[in-house]
Amino acid sequence: MSVDPAAYGYEIQFLLNAIKGSHVSQATVASNAGGTGAATETIVFIAPTESYTSKILINRVTVTPVSSITGAGTHWNIISLAQYTALGVAYGTPPAGTYTTQTSLTVFTSAQVNTSGIVLLPGETLTIKNTGNDSTGAAVPGLVVNIEYTNVPLI
């Protein structure tokens, strides 16, 4: 019996694309005026730990305001991501990318925060917080944070 290799190609493609998901969560980004005080940090995703998963690839992280953000050059916040190991230790280099509230964002529209893919090991945690602003900061409405991810299986 001979088997067309292309058929196996499709099967491999199926495995690689097998698990994808999208997860929304509600986050609060405190003004943290002047960059002083503790930044409010919200957990938005914890990587699942299925036995067949080697890692989680996060393709997109978006923020969606529940009321419009009017970008202003005078006062702003910088919204960033942070990544923690399963033991709660922060990575020295957080995921790349930010959203700055100087850029307007209409209610129910989304802005992508990450500028490259993010790899999480099973059980690791992704958070969002305010990591910088001017001396005053700006009030930020509630944000919906959406995580689009792929479970990369052990093969």
Add this chain to the structure above:
Amino acid sequence: MPVNQTVTDTTGYMLNVVQASDASPATIALNAGGTGAATETVVFIAPVSPNESYINVNRVTVTPTSAITGAGTHWNIVSMALYKTDGSAYATPPAGTYTTQTSLGKYVSKNIATATGGFAMKPGEVLTIKNTGNDSTGAATPALVVNVEYSIIPYI
């Protein structure tokens, strides 16, 4: 025996229809008498993957965190709304509602998406839930968990 490529294509398409679900908490504000702004909660955003053509939402269930005792006198109507990627709403929202005149036990789920086969969302579109109607008084509604079951339909 060679494998028939046409058959493989069909099988691959079927197997690649990925199904998943996403649960999120939602608050249904009283909005008594239909006046005032209805509190609206985003419950799902269709993923944007390079190999998908659209998302099919198969079920949208509401699950109360404490029991709802249906009452004929005062009620809320829980509905869905769908927004395009530019933030504008579709004129016709997804079909189906849950009215709190119907009792619903704690942790019992009810599907409110009643269209046969569910409904489609394009990548990046936003699904919300809110109170769209009630009697003159409305009814306090406990926190709801909204679960969205969906399939990712790939390009083939």
